[in-house]
Amino acid sequence: xxxxxxxxxxxxxxxxxxxxxxxxxxxxxxxxxxxxxxxxxxxxxxxxxxxxxxxxxxxxxxxxxxxxxxxxxxxxxxxxxxxxxxxxxxxxxxxxxxxxxxxxxxxxxxxxxxxxxxxxxxxxxxxxxxxxxxxxxxxxxxxxxxxxxxxxxxxxxxxxxxxxxxxxxxxxxxxxxxxxxxxxxxxxxxxxxxxxxxxxxxxxxxxxxxxxxxxxxxxxxxxxxxxxxxxxxxxxxxxxxxxxxxxxxxxxxxxxxxxxxxxxxxxxxxxxxxxxxxxxxxxxxxxxxxxxxxxxxxxxxxxxxxxxxxxxxxxxxxxxxxxxxxxxxxxxxxxxxxxxxxxxxxxxxxxxxxxxxxxxxxxxxxx
Amino acid sequence: xxxxxxxxxxxxxxxxxxxxxxxxxxxxxxxxxxxxxxxxxxxxxxxxxxxxxxxxxxxxxxxxxxxxxxxxxxxxxxxxxxxxxxxxxxxxxxxxxxxxxxxxxxxxxxxxxxxxxxxxxxxxxxxxxxxxxxxxxxxxxxxxxxxxxxxxxxxxxxxxxxxxxxxxxxxxxxxxxxxxxxxxxxxxxxxxxxxxxxxxxxxxxxxxxxxxxxxxxxxxxxxxxxxxxxxxxxxxxxxxxxxxxxxxxxxxxxxxxxxxxxxxxxxxxxxxxxxxxxxxxxxxxxxxxxxxxxxxxxxxxxx
Numbered sequence: 001x002x003x004x005x006x007x008x009x010x011x012x013x014x015x016x017x018x019x020x021x022x023x024x025x026x027x028x029x030x031x032x033x034x035x036x037x038x039x040x041x042x043x044x045x046x047x048x049x050x051x052x053x054x055x056x057x058x059x060x061x062x063x064x065x066x067x068x069x070x071x072x073x074x075x076x077x078x079x080x081x082x083x084x085x086x087x088x089x090x091x092x093x094x095x096x097x098x099x100x101x102x103x104x105x106x107x108x109x110x111x112x113x114x115x116x117x118x119x120x121x122x123x124x125x126x127x128x129x130x131x132x133x134x135x136x137x138x139x140x141x142x143x144x145x146x147x148x149x150x151x152x153x154x155x156x157x158x159x160x161x162x163x164x165x166x167x168x169x170x171x172x173x174x175x176x177x178x179x180x181x182x183x184x185x186x187x188x189x190x191x192x193x194x195x196x197x198x199x200x201x202x203x204x205x206x207x208x209x210x211x212x213x214x215x216x217x218x219x220x221x222x223x224x225x226x227x228x229x230x231x232x233x234x235x236x237x238x239x240x241x242x243x244x245x246x247x248x249x250x251x252x253x254x255x256x257x258x259x260x261x262x263x264x265x266x267x268x269x270x271x272x273x274x275x276x277x278x279x280x281x282x283x284x285x286x287x288x289x290x291x292x293x294x295x296x297x298x299x300x301x302x303x304x305x306x307x308x309x310x311x312x313x314x315x316x317x318x319x320x321x322x323x324x325x326x327x328x329x330x331x332x333x334x335x336x337x338x339x340x341x342x343x344x345x346x347x348x349x350x351x352x353x354x355x356x357x358x359x360x361x362x363x364x365x366x367x
Numbered sequence: 368x369x370x371x372x373x374x375x376x377x378x379x380x381x382x383x384x385x386x387x388x389x390x391x392x393x394x395x396x397x398x399x400x401x402x403x404x405x406x407x408x409x410x411x412x413x414x415x416x417x418x419x420x421x422x423x424x425x426x427x428x429x430x431x432x433x434x435x436x437x438x439x440x441x442x443x444x445x446x447x448x449x450x451x452x453x454x455x456x457x458x459x460x461x462x463x464x465x466x467x468x469x470x471x472x473x474x475x476x477x478x479x480x481x482x483x484x485x486x487x488x489x490x491x492x493x494x495x496x497x498x499x500x501x502x503x504x505x506x507x508x509x510x511x512x513x514x515x516x517x518x519x520x521x522x523x524x525x526x527x528x529x530x531x532x533x534x535x536x537x538x539x540x541x542x543x544x545x546x547x548x549x550x551x552x553x554x555x556x557x558x559x560x561x562x563x564x565x566x567x568x569x570x571x572x573x574x575x576x577x578x579x580x581x582x583x584x585x586x587x588x589x590x591x592x593x594x595x596x597x598x599x600x601x602x603x604x605x606x607x608x609x610x611x612x613x614x615x616x617x618x619x620x621x622x623x624x625x626x627x628x629x630x631x632x633x634x635x636x637x638x639x640x641x642x643x644x645x646x647x648x649x650x651x652x653x654x655x656x657x658x659x660x661x662x663x664x665x666x667x668x669x670x
Contacts (some may be wrong), residue, residue: 059569079572092570096588105584106574157574 006070010035010193011161016065018051025051027217038187038194040208045199048217053197057086057163069160085159089166091150093138099149100134106157124152127186144175155190164196168203180207201241213237235365238285245332247284254278261364264328269303271359283365288335290361293322295346297354305356308332310349324355403431403641413637431642448643452650455623459605462544466601470552478560492553504543504614511539540616544605552597559593603651623647
């Protein structure tokens with residue numbers, strides 16, 4: 001039991017605070033990261049995620065709070081004394097050293113015997129498939145190759161925790177998609193615990209096992225990508241991750257197994273109970289892809305069925321997005337998968353349409 | 368079309384400094400080289416023409432060079448000239464090393480300070496240029512003389528009863544040269560260090576390098592180009608330095624600049640003075656050319 005607990009709380013931050021002068025960059029962050037997982041800190045720029053990562057690496061000293069690795073406080077250790085290695089944003093490869101020397105840099109600092117250094121650098125270069133390029137300088141490599149060198153360099157010392165600062169930020173979109181799977185494969189092969197920082201939700205969702213959404217120095221929600229997408233705990237998270245229709249209103253029904261919210265477009269029924277009271281202000285969140293659209297109302301549907309006029313249509317290839325304006329003046333975003341080529345052709349601009357969703361597809365968010 | 372239109376301007380811009388160099392450096396050097404191969408003249412014309420109009424023979428005189436390397440009493444390379452060369456190279460080396468030791472932390476500090484204060488700090492490095500060079504060297508006489516500021520302070524503190532001889536020694540000369548040439552080390556070093564990506568140092572710490580190791584293995588190699596530039600800017604003019612050694616140096620440590628002066632104006636031996644100068648240029652240019660030939664590295668782009 002104790003063993004499981006320590007595995008689940010491998011890297012822990014306790015009430016971690018960082019102030020710069022009067023500005024609070026990181027505000028009482030409590031996280032526990034499991035051994036071997038990939039954990040993402042997700043937020044827009046200035047949310048404190050990078051400062052948090054820099055505190056983990058040792059480049060910033062926490063104003064207060066503790067950083068525990070297997071129960072031991074490492075917050076006071078200098079960067080070179082921590083068993084953490086970082087893959088820097090845009091890599092920070094040593095331009096004067098060739099690839100081999102870049103990867104060997106950390107190993108040589110440990111004073112390992114020459115033979116072992118050679119062997120481990122060889123392993124690392126094999127792992128990232130760059131052995132033929134060992135004698136090249138960083139500027140002679142492509143962006144994707146540089147990224148792999150940076151990964152090899154940060155993994156060479158077999159760190160207990162690998163820190164990734166915007167690992168794919170310097171790559172172009174096409175390369176990014178291919179690289180993120182490659183990166184995850186390598187990290188999982190090595191089995192290292194990994195904390196990554198990113199502002200790109202797609203990157204966080206595809207790479208991480210769990211995500212912490214941050215805003216203004218605070219962690220708003222921690223959970224798996226599915227949890228965070230399907231069950232956001234706050235308006236901010238719902239809005240930040242993916243896109244969402246937020247309908248403000250008041251709770252009108254509060255029963256043991258369902259509830260409803262009176263919003264501008266009408267009463268919205270939600271198929272689960274909440275701990276609240278009638279008349280309490282609340283918002284309903286519905287993802288655009290959970291909403292159906294059609295020129296005819298579906299038979300037998302009476303609840304969560306509304307009308308509006310199509311104002312905009314955007315064609316994205318694999319799906320269409322419609323912006324529908326309700327008579328009350330609310331704009332709803334609706335996406336439909338482009339399953340059959342004829343499906344959505346009959347809906348066009350200025351058409352009067354119905355849109356609807358199931359009770360279980362909406363979420364109630366308290367303000 | 369635009370290119371051909373721009374060409375005359377481009378040629379002009381490049382052509383002016385080249386013309387300048389040809390007229391005021393290349394031609395004088397060729398004249399100097401020419402004089403180094405002819406006979407000594409008299410007071411009115413200090414050297415003879417290379418073409419003897421009476422005999423119709425070409426008169427190349429290698430002795431000017433020969434005497435630099437071989438003297439009657441001593442063997443090969445045992446001449447006073449060689450001694451003066453070696454001494455000049457040695458003092459120039461000492462000065463460049465001193466400037467580097469003082470200038471590096473200085474430049475590093477400026478480069479690492481807040482961008483808003485950097486112009487002020489750089490200004491202070493250049494401030495001495497606002498006063499006359501001679502005045503500044505003379506001021507050192509006042510500081511280092513037997514009755515100078517330093518000695519008076521030492522005596523007042525009871526550290527010494529008698530004044531210590533500082534002026535007209537190696538020490539005073541090196542102090543003067545280091546002082547004058549320090550900005551030539553600081554400026555290129557600063558220009559180099561200020562460009563350095565601080566994250567590279569963080570990467571080094573992160574990989575287990577202590578702050579000193581990170582400095583030695585990352586900062587220093589990356590500032591190599593700045594170190595070399597600063598070193599050359601100090602070393603090269605120091606080899607031929609004439610004013611500072613004559614004002615602050617002692618009678619024993621004669622440098623090659625002084626020897627050339629003496630040959631020119633005391634012995635009125637222009638050919639030998641020229642030969643000495645040509646050899647000096649060779650001493651500096653040849654190692655430089657060799658260095659640049661073998662270090663393709665220096666021009667490598669920085670990531």
